Amino acid sequence: MVNNQRETKLNMERDLGTTVDRYRDQLLTPAESVFERLIPQPNLELGNESLPIYERRQELMQSLADNPITILVAETGAGKSTQAPLFALQQGFDSITITQPRRRAALNVADRLRFELGEKLNIPMADQLVSVQTGAGRIGQRNARIKVVTDGLHLIRDGDSMDSQKSELWIIDEVHEANVNIELLLALGREKAARNPNFRMLVMSATMDKERLADYCTLPDGARPPIIEVAGRMHEVEKREEAESDVAKEVIKAAQNIIDNPDDYDEAKTIQVFVAGKQEIKDTLDKLANTLPSHILKQAYLFGLHSKMPESAQAPAYEPVPGIKIIVQTKMGQTSMTIPGTRYVISSGQERRIMLDDEGTPGLMLRASTQDDLTQQAGRTGRTNPGIFILTRMDGKSKFIPWASREQRPAPEIQRSELDRSTLFLAANGRDIAGFQTLNKIASVSIERSQRRLRALSALDVDNTITGIGQRMNSYPASPSTAASMVAVEKAPLTVRNYVAAIAAIKEAGSLKYYERGGTTRWESLTSDITSDDLSELELFIAVQDMNEDQMRAHDIDINNLIRAREQYRKIAKTAGADPDAKLGPPKAEEIEIVRGAILAGSLNNIYLPFGEGLYRHLGDSIVKREVSNRSVITGTQMPIVGTPRNVAVVRAGHPELKRIIEQSTEVSLHQIGRIATGLVKWEPTRFIMRNGKWMQEERQALDIYSLGTREVPAEPSPLLRQAIIEHAKVSPGKHLKQLYEIKSTLEKLAHKAKEPVRQLSEDTINALIDQATPDDVTDPSLIENNLRELTSDLEISLEQFVTPARRERIARNAPPSITAGNVSFGLRYSRGKPIAKKWTVDKIAEAPEDLALRDYRQVHFYYGHGLYTLPQLKKILRDERLL
Numbered sequence: 001m002v003n004n005q006r007e008t009k010l011n012m013e014r015d016l017g018t019t020v021d022r023y024r025d026q027l028l029t030p031a032e033s034v035f036e037r038l039i040p041q042p043n044l045e046l047g048n049e050s051l052p053i054y055e056r057r058q059e060l061m062q063s064l065a066d067n068p069i070t071i072l073v074a075e076t077g078a079g080k081s082t083q084a085p086l087f088a089l090q091q092g093f094d095s096i097t098i099t100q101p102r103r104r105a106a107l108n109v110a111d112r113l114r115f116e117l118g119e120k121l122n123i124p125m126a127d128q129l130v131s132v133q134t135g136a137g138r139i140g141q142r143n144a145r146i147k148v149v150t151d152g153l154h155l156i157r158d159g160d161s162m163d164s165q166k167s168e169l170w171i172i173d174e175v176h177e178a179n180v181n182i183e184l185l186l187a188l189g190r191e192k193a194a195r196n197p198n199f200r201m202l203v204m205s206a207t208m209d210k211e212r213l214a215d216y217c218t219l220p221d222g223a224r225p226p227i228i229e230v231a232g233r234m235h236e237v238e239k240r241e242e243a244e245s246d247v248a249k250e251v252i253k254a255a256q257n258i259i260d261n262p263d264d265y266d267e268a269k270t271i272q273v274f275v276a277g278k279q280e281i282k283d284t285l286d287k288l289a290n291t292l293p294s295h296i297l298k299q300a301y302l303f304g305l306h307s308k309m310p311e312s313a314q315a316p317a318y319e320p321v322p323g324i325k326i327i328v329q330t331k332m333g334q335t336s337m338t339i340p341g342t343r344y345v346i347s348s349g350q351e352r353r354i355m356l357d358d359e360g361t362p363g364l365m366l367r368a369s370t371q372d373d374l375t376q377q378a379g380r381t382g383r384t385n386p387g388i389f390i391l392t393r394m395d396g397k398s399k400f401i402p403w404a405s406r407e408q409r410p411a412p413e414i415q416r417s418e419l420d421r422s423t424l425f426l427a428a429n430g431r432d433i434a435g436f437q438t439l440n441k442i443a444s445v446s447i448e449r450s451q452r453r454l455r456a457l458s459a460l461d462v463d464n465t466i467t468g469i470g471q472r473m474n475s476y477p478a479s480p481s482t483a484a485s486m487v488a489v490e491k492a493p494l495t496v497r498n499y500v501a502a503i504a505a506i507k508e509a510g511s512l513k514y515y516e517r518g519g520t521t522r523w524e525s526l527t528s529d530i531t532s533d534d535l536s537e538l539e540l541f542i543a544v545q546d547m548n549e550d551q552m553r554a555h556d557i558d559i560n561n562l563i564r565a566r567e568q569y570r571k572i573a574k575t576a577g578a579d580p581d582a583k584l585g586p587p588k589a590e591e592i593e594i595v596r597g598a599i600l601a602g603s604l605n606n607i608y609l610p611f612g613e614g615l616y617r618h619l620g621d622s623i624v625k626r627e628v629s630n631r632s633v634i635t636g637t638q639m640p641i642v643g644t645p646r647n648v649a650v651v652r653a654g655h656p657e658l659k660r661i662i663e664q665s666t667e668v669s670l671h672q673i674g675r676i677a678t679g680l681v682k683w684e685p686t687r688f689i690m691r692n693g694k695w696m697q698e699e700r701q702a703l704d705i706y707s708l709g710t711r712e713v714p715a716e717p718s719p720l721l722r723q724a725i726i727e728h729a730k731v732s733p734g735k736h737l738k739q740l741y742e743i744k745s746t747l748e749k750l751a752h753k754a755k756e757p758v759r760q761l762s763e764d765t766i767n768a769l770i771d772q773a774t775p776d777d778v779t780d781p782s783l784i785e786n787n788l789r790e791l792t793s794d795l796e797i798s799l800e801q802f803v804t805p806a807r808r809e810r811i812a813r814n815a816p817p818s819i820t821a822g823n824v825s826f827g828l829r830y831s832r833g834k835p836i837a838k839k840w841t842v843d844k845i846a847e848a849p850e851d852l853a854l855r856d857y858r859q860v861h862f863y864y865g866h867g868l869y870t871l872p873q874l875k876k877i878l879r880d881e882r883l884l
Contacts (some may be wrong), residue, residue, distance in 0.1 A: 001840045008604065038773020046086040046120055051079030053230050058522050060084070060228055061091050064200050068193035069217045069403060072204040075232020076562040077338075080195050080204050081105075081173055082112045086647055087774065089129065093200070094166035097147045099185065101174050102307055102332050103134045110139070110148040112338075115730070135477075136567050151614055171198045174335045175213070176205040176372060178412035180422050183438040186217070205371040206379060207409065208234065216439045221534060237382035242392040243400040247273055247348050248287045248388050254344040255324050265385035268343040274377050275394060276350040276366055278306050279332060283515060284328045299323035303330045307332040308510060310563040331369070334376040342381040348394040349401060355647075356416050359447045359622055363647025366656065368401050400511040412440035419450040420480045426464040428474035434464075453605045456679060457484045476629075477571045482507050485602030486576050489594065496591050499580040502541045503534045505568035507664060512540045512565065514558040522556045529633065532666035533643075534599050535634045540586045541565065597676055599666045603642035604677050608662060609704060610638045615661060618645075619673075619680060619704055627736040639667040652768045672815045674708040676700060681708065688715055688724040695721060695779055717777035725781050726774055734785035736792055740766050743799050752830040753815035755856050759802050814856045814884045824848045826860065834867070842883055845875060 046055050053074055063070045064087075074080040081098070088096045100106040110132035117126035131140025133149040136812045155275075170189050175182055189201040203213065203225070210227050221528040242250060256269050258264075273286055281304045292300060303317040305327055318339060328338065328420070331351050333354050351373065355365045374391060381387025393400045400669060419442070423433045434447050454460045459470030466474075473483035482504035489500045506512060512811035513523050513532075527539040544552050544562065552559055587595060600607075608616035608626065616623045616634070628646060630633050634641065643665035650659050674681045684697040690696075695715040701708040715721050733741060744761045749759040773787035791797075803811075815835070818827045824847045827838040837860055845862075853859045859870045864877060878884035 007762060014244065014352070018372075019785050046090045046117070047083050047448070048079060048116060051083055052232060053079045053083045056228060056230050057083075057087055058263075063228060064088065064202065065228050067226055068199070068219060068223060069201045069203065071210055071214055071217065071225045071227045071670055072202060072230065073205065073210050073227060076206045076376060077383040078206075078230045078231070080206075081109050081811055084118065084171055084202060085113060085148075087170070088169050089145055092167065093169045094145070095147070095168045096145060096171065097149060097169070098171035099173055100148060100150055100183070101182075101335060103136070103150050103291075104307070104311065104332065105174075105335060106132050106134055106150045107311060108147045108318070110214040111518070113146060113148070119796070121486060125641055128779045134781055136717075157636055167198045167200070168196075169202060171202045171204065172205045176409065177205050177335070178210045178440055180328040180414050180417055180419065183412070183414045183440060183442075184422060184426070184436065187436045187438050190217055192343070194221075206225040207375050207482055212225075213439065219710070225526060230378060232382075235382045235384070235386045237378055237386070238388045239378060239403075240388065240390045241400075241402055242390055243402070246393045246395050246398070247275065247284055248395075250344075250346045250392050251288060251326060252292060252296070254346065254388075254390075255292065255300060255326070258324055258343060258400075259296065265387055266341075267320075268341045268385040269323065269385075270327065270339055271344040272333065272339065272340040272342050272347065272380050273326065273328045274331060274334065274345070274347045274351075274369075275328060276348065276646060277352045278365070279517070280348070280350075280394065281306060281328050281330070282305050283639060285693050288326065296324070301325050301754075302328045302406075303331075305333055308564070309560050312563075313560055330378075334373065334380065336603070338383055339380065340384050342383070343385065343387055345381050345387065347377050347389070347391050348398070349374070349391055349406075350394055350398070353410060354413070354416055356418070356446075357647055358817065359381070359624060360418070360446065361645045361647055362418060362599055362626075363649065365647070366649045367410075370407045370410050371403060371762075374403060381610055404441060414438060414440055414442055415446070419446055420453055423447070423450040424454055424466075424470060424474055424480050427454075427460060427464070428471055431465065450557070452706065454562060454846035456482060457481070457602070458679075459484070476504075476575050476727075477568065478504050478508055478568055481602040481605070482572075483602070484604075485598040486546055486572065487596070488598040488601035489577060490597075492594055493591075494578055495584075495587070496594050496598075496744070497576045498536055498573055498580075498582060499587055499591065501576055501578055501580075501594050503595070504563075504572050506537045506541060506561075507534070509564035510561040510569045511557070512537055512544075512558055512562050513631070514556045518665075522554065526555055527633070527807065531634065531637075531639075531668065532596065533632050533664050534633065534666050535595065538595075541569075542586060545583060563670060564829045577728075579719065590605045596668065597672060600642055600668050600672055600676050603666075604680065606642055606645060607668075607673060607677065607680065608641050608643065609706075610640070616641065624660055626660045628664050628665050629663045632663070632665050634665050634667060637667055640670060641665045641667055670703055670706050674703055677703075677825060683711070685720065686710070690728065695725065697721070715779065717779055719776075722774060722778055725778055725784070729770065729774075729781050729784045734782070734788070736785060736788040737770070738791065740769065740788070740797070743797070744798055747802055750808065752832060754811045754857055755814065755833055761797075761802060814854060814858075816854070819852065819854065819860060821846065821849050821852050826852075828860070834858070834861050834868075836863065842878060845871070845878065846884055 047057055048149065060070070060072065073081055074085065085096050085098050098109065100109055110130055114126045114129045117129055128141055130146045130148070130647070131138055131142070131144035133147060134437065135150065170185065172182060172185055172189065185204070192199045193201055203217065213822055214225050214227055251271055251273060258269050264561050275281055285302055285304055287638050289297070289301060292342060301321040301323055303326065306329060309696050327333070347369065349369050351367055351369045352364045353367045354362050356362055378389035381389065391403055419433060426433050433442070436693060451460055451464045454470065457473070458478060458735040459473050461467055469487055472487045474478055476483040476486050478486070485500055486504055487494050513521065523540055527536045529535040529539055541558065541848060544557055545548070549559055559879070570580040607619040609619055611617040611625055614627055616627070617625055625867070628641070641662065646661055646663050648661055649658045650657050680703065682702050684702050686698045686700045688695055691696055691711065691712070696712040697715040698710055702711050729737060732809065740761065744766060745764070747758055747760050751760060768789060769791055770784065773784050773791055775783065778784070782869035815830055818825055824844050826840060828835045829838055835854055835858055840862055852871045861870055862873055862874045869877065875884060
């Protein structure tokens with residue numbers, strides 16, 4: 001889509017380090033003494049007089065001299081990012097560190113600083129004075145006076161290393177973004193300013209709540225930071241709202257206007273377009289390529305720009321072109337990124353913003369850009385020439401939201417981001433994130449979730465103190481989960497460490513598989529693994545080692561992510577003591593299982609169990625059901641999986657929906673989980689078993705609802721064991737318990753036969769005796785028998801105690817087994833003192849005398865139907881029924 005001329009027009013060096021290499025032989029002295037050479041030149045003033053901030057130069061320098069903290073509110077285009085470090089250098093600070101939120105912005109700022117210093121001094125001197133530190137590494141000297149950094153944690157790590165006798169300045173730029181690093185740097189900088197008189201902090205932004213920030217930065221001694229406000233652009237920016245139009249239409253109109261007015265604003269022929277994400281960039285570029293009139297397309301240069309692109313791919317967008325430059329980008333381009341000659345800025349009014357759901361799962365949600373975001377975008381023009389900012393819609397289906405109806409600023413990033421990495425880093429440096437008084441308060445639930453996840457990875461102990469494992473995890477330039485995978489294989493063979501390092505690097509950089517709607521997936525020919533996205537990615541990483549870019553594109557490899565992955569791989573592999581230069585071959589089966597175990601070790605917080613029809617539930621308390629991403633190589637498995645939970649905003653039939661998915665999935669077995677995720681597996685008691693006269697406790701190894709096995713351990717005294725022994729004693733009674741049961745049984749039989757009540761030995765009484773005979777710590781059932789012998793002896797419990805022998809004889813004599821009257825005889829049984837005929841017939845009833853009774857005058861009863869009747873009652877019933 002990009003004009004073919006770009007290959008020849010933009011074939012330029014972009015590596016900032018090449019300047020240092022070019023003048024390596026000309027470097028005269030260390031950076032410390034280079035700056036000394038500036039001091040004898042009182043007429044030499046650093047800075048660009050054409051920028052608005054230069055007029056406030058002396059005021060800013062005086063504030064830095066007099067105040068521990070200074071707040072600079074400067075509109076976009078004022079020159080704060082490039083000029084403030086130069087003013088501080090002029091003032092004589094030993095160390096100046098300026099933070100930038102993104103890699104490209106850091107490179108741009110460092111490039112501009114070198115350029116301006118090179119004009120005032122010379123290029124070798126400028127190269128000594130400025131360095132840039134990003135995730136890709138450092139360009140320039142380690143001891144450079146001015147350090148431009150993206151890695152805020154790098155600054156935190158080195159924050160206390162500066163000699164307290166040397167003057168040090170932190171410049172926290174774009175503080176309005178309020179990301180985790182910026183919040184922590186503000187908190188640490190405030191602490192440092194309070195204790196070190198040689199430390200200064202300059203806080204800068206174009207859009208911020210300055211009074212609230214000043215209140216926060218007020219030191220314990222009451223020193224409140226001064227606020228310096230600087231106007232921005234030197235040229236007017238017209239703002240328009242096009243509610244019925246869309247991005248592509250406005251680009252076409254803007255390009256046509258540039259063609260129709262070639263003399264306006266000299267070489268201002270750049271159009272910057274802001275859209276929500278990578279897919280929107282592609283959709284817009286495709287649409288422009290198909291809808292731009294041919295006469296515009298011939299002289300148009302189209303560029304896509306987003307933060308995941310490597311510097312080499314981003315660089316051409318910043319180079320001059322002979323025609324109309326159209327840059328379609330995400331919000332990465334809205335801060336500290338000056339592209340000269342920008343005449344139009346066109347915004348879709350949308351962005352993708354990281355948001356956490358109620359369970360702390362992140363998702364890149366589509367949101368309306370805030371007023372502050374739009375202000376930053378509008379500031380991309382009006383710097384070198386008048387400009388026009390147009391707020392419109394992404395496309396005809398999008399809803400238009402006017403500027404005035406939008407939120408002023410988004411919720412601070414620290415309140416909608418995972419904190420695991422920062423929590424681990426701070427713990428490794430003896431700090432507790434819960435004790436930090438940040439500008440924007442961190443929700444306690446977010447801190448608790450982060451600490452819980454780190455405890456699950458064994459990085460923190462129960463007191464949230466860093467462990468040895470946590471310290472090793474912190475040494476890796478990776479997220480805690482991927483760092484945990486690396487720690488798990490630190491003692492594994494070298495090749496295994498390389499494999500896991502490659503997987504960790506890919507996770508940090510993003511998938512090597514290039515996806516686009518309706519696109520091909522030719523990478524499938526390079527991988528055969530269908531059990532793990534991570535192992536599939538590893539196969540791709542190995543397969544492309546000897547491919548050139550054309551071959552990789554032919555296999556749909558995401559080259560941008562591959563470049564980033566290779567950068568990360570070198571750092572992670574070196575940290576693990578592996579060999580990043582070794583050529584990787586396919587892993588063996590036994591190596592794959594070790595790697596799979598390492599993946600599991602880093603995913604202990606994200607284990608999912610199948611829940612029917614392609615759904616999974618989290619191993620834990622979550623009730624949310626998720627599905628495996630449609631980009632996964634895993635389909636239809638009923639195995640447990642580990643992976644990364646994500647929430648994705650999708651639009652179906654014009655309506656937004658939230659899709660809950662699992663990315664980077666890997667199948668694992670229940671037994672692997674039981675072996676590695678020991679904290680998630682519970683041994684649950686099931687029953688007690690007598691083995692060789694000893695009581696054993698049978699336990700079930702349980703993972704959620706699944707049983708992984710059983711074991712037997714010696715039973716320890718407990719209420720459950722005591723109850724089990726009592727139940728065993730009742731089922732297999734000893735001599736004295738048998739005697740009690742025999743007495744009870746005899747008394748019950750006598751009570752059924754006797755005319756008068758017989759005192760009983762009840763079940764409750766026997767249970768009470770057993771309970772009294774059973775100590776709380778009993779483990780031997782014979783102890784119950786011994787104690788019962790003593791109890792029955794002490795209480796003189798016997799049959800005679802309840803009924804005398806003479807009465808037993810009388811009861812037996814008065815309760816014969818049968819009764820005979822005349823020619824009729826009935827067998828008898830007894831219940832509750834009543835004699836009951838066992839069998840009878842109508843003929844026998846007819847012959848039997850009605851005064852049929854026992855010796856003690858108890859009448860014999862007969863069962864008929866559902867009733868019990870005496871002989872006279874039964875005869876009457878039978879006569880009424882004409883049976884007698």
